[in-house]
Amino acid sequence: MSLFERGIVESSVSFGKLLMNPKQQITGHTDFDLANYCRAIARSGFPGITEKPAEVTQELLDSYLRLIADRDLPDYGATVRRPEALRRPLGTIGRVTAAGVYCGVNQAKKSVSAIQTNTSAARGCQSGWRRNATPRPIRQQ
Numbered sequence: 001m002s003l004f005e006r007g008i009v010e011s012s013v014s015f016g017k018l019l020m021n022p023k024q025q026i027t028g029h030t031d032f033d034l035a036n037y038c039r040a041i042a043r044s045g046f047p048g049i050t051e052k053p054a055e056v057t058q059e060l061l062d063s064y065l066r067l068i069a070d071r072d073l074p075d076y077g078a079t080v081r082r083p084e085a086l087r088r089p090l091g092t093i094g095r096v097t098a099a100g101v102y103c104g105v106n107q108a109k110k111s112v113s114a115i116q117t118n119t120s121a122a123r124g125c126q127s128g129w130r131r132n133a134t135p136r137p138i139r140q141q
Contacts (some may be wrong), residue, residue, distance in 0.1 A: 003032065006050060033120060065090045 004011040012028035029076055042057070043050045049060050068090060069083035 003040060006040070006045065008036075057104070061094075062091075065094075087141075 003009045009030055009032050011018075011028055012030065018024070018026065040050075042054070043052075044057065044061060046064075049057055052060065065087050066083070069080055069086040073080050073086075
């Protein structure tokens with residue numbers, strides 16, 4: 001959700017006007033500083049989480065990742081042998097995504113090696129990430 005959708009800031013740019021005239025010059029202003037922006041990212045955009053204390057927010061987000069591995073994937077017919085190994089790369093993807101928002105895309109690209117390392121560990125590859133490796137399909141039940 002955007003900061004405007006969360007009710008954190010007022011919009012200074014009209015999306016409707018932009019759609020009506022895509023070639024118009026766009027300007028805007030906000031007093032929302034970097035520290036506030038970082039706090040908003042860390043709280044996520046999930047309704048019901050944004051106003052919780054930091055410790056509660058972290059536990060709720062960790063629970064969300066656990067549920068993906070433990071419940072959502074099996075509900076779609078996937079067999080997950082080691083859900084704890086799947087949670088590591090999911091968490092890393094979230095951190096790298098946040099780094100991309102905070103530090104810019106180039107910094108996030110540098111952090112992609114962390115995803116590759118965690119993905120290799122989750123797959124049991126001792127030799128590290130193999131670029132030309134064929135991905136294994138998810139086994140159906």
